[in-house]
Amino acid sequence: MRKAKSLHPSASPSERSVANSLEAEAGSAPTRRLFLKRMGLGAVLIGLFGHVLAWVRSLFPNVLYEEPRRIKIGRPEDFAEGGTFLEERRLFVFRERNTFYAISATCTHLGCTVKMIHLPQPKRVQIGGRVREERYEFHCPCHGSKYYGDGTNYAGPAPRPLVWYKLEVAPEDGQLVVNLDEIVGQDFRLTV
């Protein structure tokens, strides 16, 4: 319990007496008064803090006037085997029987849309220690960047492989949904 404050010299006699009685009471029922005082002060602080918090919270938007980040792209059964290019979405969707994956068509150099090149003959390539046979590749028409069929960059100025986006199934109608907010690795497959 803190020492009672000394009154300033110009305190009136009545103030002194109240202070004295406060001191006297302090010994007998300190907790109740202090408790109420603390509750009161707490209420003030919480009330004011609540105000400021509400104001700041209003600056975090709940809705965005932007293109949605999760986009429906069609029913799985409507996709042909192999690769489909979705032009407006700048996306390649690949189907192998009932597994699906999606690769972005945006070149990682300066953002042009890459083209899918069908190879006349299957090509053997080694990516990170593993050998694959690929029938198609991606070439960028702007500055000559080249990517293997899994998006790995191997020629030209492209600094990184093509991005793989997560594919999901929409709960309402079973359509494929590409989630542009989630980037996945090259081993991602969605099984429908």
Next chain:
Amino acid sequence: MDRQRDAMWIYSLGAVLFLLMGGAYWREWRPEWKLYQAEFRQLVAQRFGPDRAARVPEGIQQIWVPSLGRVDRCVTCHLGIEWKGLENAPHPYRAHPPEILQKHPIARFGCTICHGGQGYATDVRSAHATRIEHWEEPLLGTELGKTYLLSDRKALLQINCNICHRYDRETAGAELINYAKQLVREKGCRACHRINGRGGVIGPDLTYVGDKSPEQYDYSRIGGVKSVFAWHIAHFKNPKAMVAETVMPNFNFGSREAQALAMLVMSWKRTTLPVEYLPGEPWADRPTPEEVEREQRMLTGEGAFFVKKGCFVCHEVSSLGIESAAKIGPDLANAYVDVQSRFGKTLEDFLRSPTGTMAVVLATQIPLTEEEKREAIEKLKLAYQRKLEREASPK
């Protein structure tokens, strides 16, 4: 004294502020739509299992259609719109009839352009906007339909169809509007009124009559609801009863006719439609009937393969009757033997490792599977054969 009193005041005011802020937070954190979303999640969990329920989105959902300048938040509560399997769920979770959504996808149209209502709102009363203050576009649904005693309670919706489909003679799904348009043609309204830009000048110009302010009508002779819609119905039933000095004849319209015409008239508003929303054929270069007929013919002949795969865009195949508009590449009738002299390899080798322009075309535009390559070789052989036959028998 002062100090004590001031302190007491501060603490009491603090307590009051605490309660008030509690009230503000309560109102903010328990909005109506959260209850609807929770209920929906339960419904999905019951019918489809918990993990589909877990994927139901949380928070305010909105459909923003910038070309129409609208933002619709109906889907915050109406979560079941596109769910297969909720066709018989209770409102607001019922699925939307899917056929019309094929032609009017939600992402391109939103909801309120057809259904009316206040898209900005996130509570039921403001969103449905049936007779609330300061929003004149109510939900054109069964509640209003009941008020106006329409035989088909949901028919008011057709008013908004006509905002885009105004110049259609008939619109599938808008029976009352079609009926009203038929009446306009049969009863000769254009004799006295300008409608859609042409007509007479005896009566007022009705081209944009749907925009007329409610205060410009005289309601002194209407009983019941004082609304523009009610005025029009009463006026169609008996013009002289509403406008004493009118010369408009009484057509003895029944309720159905008057309601249909009133709906049609309310839909005649000034709207700016972006071009991609105009009904009918899409705005694009259209082939002439001759071009269409020619392509049909080529598709049924022996050279159909070259049309289907798109070879004919650059190459003609004269011996099979395939014509090309561009004729950028050589006549493929000779290809079977020509390839050797041009490229130094057989046709099969050329298709397997093409050079020049064909390398680019076969890599990007016209990828051929192994089977298709075999078919191409077959057809080219046939083309050469037909060419020889033609040369052999000159006529």
Next chain:
Amino acid sequence: MATGRTLWERIFWSWRPESSREAGDAIVRNFLLHWFPAKVLRESLSFRYSLWLGTIAAVLFVLLTGTGVILMFLYVPSVERAYASVKDIEYVVSFGWFVRSLHRIAAHAMVAVVFLHMMRVFLTGAYKNGVAADQNRPLNWIIGILLLLATLLLSFTGYLLPWDQLAYWAITVGTSIATAAPWIGDDIRFVLLGGHEIAQNALLRFYVLHCFVLPTAVLLLFSWHMWRVRKDGGLACADRLAREHRREWTTPIRSKTYSLLGIARGRTVHVEVAAIHEEEQMVPASPVLVRRLFLVALGTIVATSLLALMIRAPLEEPANPSVTPNPAKAPWYFLWLQELVALTTVRIGTYTLNGAFVGGVLIPGLLILWSAIWPYLDRSSTASVGVWFPTERRRQNLVFLLIVAGILVLIVTGTLRGPYWEFYWPWEPWPEIPRRF
């Protein structure tokens, strides 16, 4: 000083100074507190004297600035997007409805409180110079009038921003009245609107005026206003107190000088405060004034929050220049002018009295002018300074109250006007407004 201090005491030592010297030090060494004098007359802190109306107005201004800045992040001042952005604030922004409601309540409250403050100052004769030397309270009164005008303009410019029917037509009425000013009326309207119509230019100008120009003007004028209060020796009740305690009175005596540290001498700001000799009438500004200020601020926030929770800010249909709402009304603080304009538009034979000029320009112009110069025309003595309803100033106060009552009656009458400016008693229902469906 005391060595056994807690951490709290060491940080906030200026809150509870332990001696007179420390009290003076606290004021000078604390940035937030240096605004105040080291000691304050206890009488000035009385609720009954001033009702703390000036402080309430200032707190409301701070509240408006805070909520206003938040709203500036959420609102878009473009005619295509303004309305939709306000709808978004109401529906999808967390606590957006609350911030907007607070802002509106505080705005209306500030207009009312500033006016009440002016009334209090008049009724207590606090615009008059008292017994000290070099006072200039009449100047401060004029600064106050300028602050009142700035407040009214702040509210008026803010009114347009939602771009709904209420906003658009209220500003139509307001700017039309402005055209009645002789010779320059049309030009005033043209510059204010940035054109002939109320369109994008008008919205942007009103926005800049509302968010920057007028608040800056208020801040500058307010600073000057407070500075003048200090130079004039505090609230006018100090003069009353000085008179009550003086037994004989000849010429004003320089009894105290102010400089940066309050201890220098020489020809600088000086104030006669006879009560400086009576220590028991002074209290240290910190903590007494600070605590009471906090109390008043808290009370203002509580009252504003309560009203904001109970009354939602309105938003009518989107602004439509081709549909005039019936009736179209100015905001309540200008409603008396609109009523005057309607009343003074009189036809006598072939002559039509231009109500817009009389009611919109002449009468308010005269009222402002008269109130501005009244302190210089007032001939009552210093005995009436800082006194509520002194006998000497009875007639002035009566006339003042009658004018205010007249304004209030006109405002109430304007509120009770319905479609076509017909008068409806509060119990008479307005005719049903027709709708589309």
